[in-house]
Amino acid sequence: MFIAMNRFKIIPGCENEFLEIWKNRETFLDEVPGFKEFHLLSGPTTDEFSLFASHSIWESRQAFEAWTKSDAFRKAHANAGTAKPVYLGKPEFEGFEVVL
Amino acid sequence: MFIAMNRFKIIPGCENEFLEIWKNRETFLDEVPGFKEFHLLSGPTTDEFSLFASHSIWESRQAFEAWTKSDAFRKAHANAGTAKPVYLGKPEFEGFEVVL
Numbered sequence: 001m002f003i004a005m006n007r008f009k010i011i012p013g014c015e016n017e018f019l020e021i022w023k024n025r026e027t028f029l030d031e032v033p034g035f036k037e038f039h040l041l042s043g044p045t046t047d048e049f050s051l052f053a054s055h056s057i058w059e060s061r062q063a064f065e066a067w068t069k070s071d072a073f074r075k076a077h078a079n080a081g082t083a084k085p086v087y088l089g090k091p092e093f094e095g096f097e098v099v100l
Numbered sequence: 101m102f103i104a105m106n107r108f109k110i111i112p113g114c115e116n117e118f119l120e121i122w123k124n125r126e127t128f129l130d131e132v133p134g135f136k137e138f139h140l141l142s143g144p145t146t147d148e149f150s151l152f153a154s155h156s157i158w159e160s161r162q163a164f165e166a167w168t169k170s171d172a173f174r175k176a177h178a179n180a181g182t183a184k185p186v187y188l189g190k191p192e193f194e195g196f197e198v199v200l
Contacts, residue, residue: 023200039200051194095144
């Protein structure tokens with residue numbers, strides 16, 4: 001099992017706008033082989049940012065990587081970057097293998 | 101739903117030793133109200149460390165926080181810190197609410 005997380009630092013005050021982007025987003029994940037589950041997570045906040053993270057569970061790292069090269073991935077990210085800036089810096093990707 | 105993650109930076113070469121500690125550890129989590137699932141994750145490596153993370157899923161943040169004040173928590177952490185050093189710095193805790 002593999003967990004793909006993307007960490008987003010959101011400018012304070014822009015949290016609701018960020019959530020609206022994700023609520024209205026079509027991810028096309030349900031059609032992707034090896035995809036199991038997706039959640040958006042709200043993490044700790046600091047004076048500088050509110051941390052959010054996308055959290056998707058996959059059968060394997062291979063299934064995740066195949067998705068990143070697929071048409072479904074391109075469709076899901078077609079509108080990325082067109083919204084008003086809510087991000088502090090770039091998202092930080094971390095992939096995790098389930099070892100225990 | 102709430103996800104509690106603790107990030108561990110492990111000294112390169114000490115990964116197997118770290119895994120052995122977790123394999124042999126009795127967490128007593130199954131007896132804890134609101135606990136759903138536990139995994140240990142292996143994340144990205146750098147020249148300086150290998151990132152691991154504990155990843156536990158709870159019905160709510162309240163259930164997690166109640167556990168941190170419980171006898172089960174004290175029992176699970178009774179031997180923490182007695183092993184040969186494998187950690188680079190302290191673990192970094194992050195709690196995440198599932199928002200979507």
